[in-house]
Amino acid sequence: MPARVQFREDRCKGCLLCVQACPSGIILQSSRFNQLGYKIAEIPHERMQECKGCAFCALMCPDYAITVFKIEEDA
Amino acid sequence: MQEIPVTRYPEVLIDRPTHYCPGCQHGIAHRLVAEALTDLGVVERTIAVSSIGCSVFLYNYLNLDTVEAPHGRAPAVATGVKRARPEAIVFTYQGDGDLASIGMAEIIHCANRGERVTVIFVNNTVYGMTGGQMAPTTLLGQKTTTCPGGRCLEREGAPIRMAEIIASLGGTAYCARVAVNTVKNVMRAKKAIRNAFQYQLDGKGFSFVEVLATCPTNWRLSPTAANERVATEMIPYFPLGTFQDCAATEEV
Ligand SMILES: Cc1ncc(C[n+]2csc(CCOP(=O)(O)OP(=O)(O)O)c2C)c(N)n1
């Protein structure tokens, strides 16, 4: 089932524990900084389709910065 | 097409940025407590007792009535709160410097008396808040600002295993040690914390969960390297598991 991951960029502290936890290896550290001065975590748009929707990233995030959605097609 | 959230953050977890360092696992421990209280439906009648350490501002992150205890004295304060309000669910949230050093007497006697309270003990092997001094839980060889050459057995003694000590006391109904370094361990930690509150709810006695956590800042490691250290150095000395379970219910 397709999934989408949303990062709250203002909350991310760039710890990369989500990167360590992701079984698909699709989360990367961005070259962008947030207002706190941290280099945020992100998933390149073209790799979002590889997301399994397992939410391991959210489970390991100490800053509650990740929300995972499952995408269901209408019947 | 519709999007269904897989992640749900409990309402009692206040939607606010934390003051914790990047990768600090106090945040995960807070969330697991919030989830357990929510799952058991006891949020409205829970009273927290926060301690001295980096988690001193617990009440900024959990929307609960909270009493701030002096350093190490949270189990004594919790005893008073629970005896005055026996219908309340009462827990302390303490670090290893707070609980195993200055507060050693309070925790031992609280457990031994079998007070119907829950203790969440976050062991990160240092005094985090004050700059990473040696704690009773600092591992042998671990360098801190007060043992710059590494903790030495002859000079400072061996690191104290609190979960094993607490489990040996007569009033302890439930005692477990968990970690939050992997997905599997976070799930187990969640179950253990829920068990601990369930035992209090059932009036079984004192319950205790030791959570192995990182302090990347004072360990002078990146958050991911600190997380790896939990597996390579902490868990071998502080084994995970359930050390006391008066009802031998759910295994964690
Ligand atoms: C009576 C008293 N003595 C000493 C201190 C200084 N102090 C503040 S926090 C702390 C240690 C906290 O370490 P820990 O409990 O491990 O919490 P952490 O910050 O690691 O989560 C100390 C010694 C204090 N606040 N009060």
Ligand code: SF4
């Ligand atoms: S939901 Fe799973 S697969 Fe998708 S980004 Fe998070 S950890 Fe990776």
Ligand code: SF4
């Ligand atoms: S785990 Fe959370 S805070 Fe850390 S990098 Fe990932 S999204 Fe950011």
Ligand code: SF4
């Ligand atoms: S000093 Fe250590 S325990 Fe305190 S917030 Fe930073 S990482 Fe967490």
Ligand SMILES: [Mg+2]
């Ligand atoms: Mg500590």
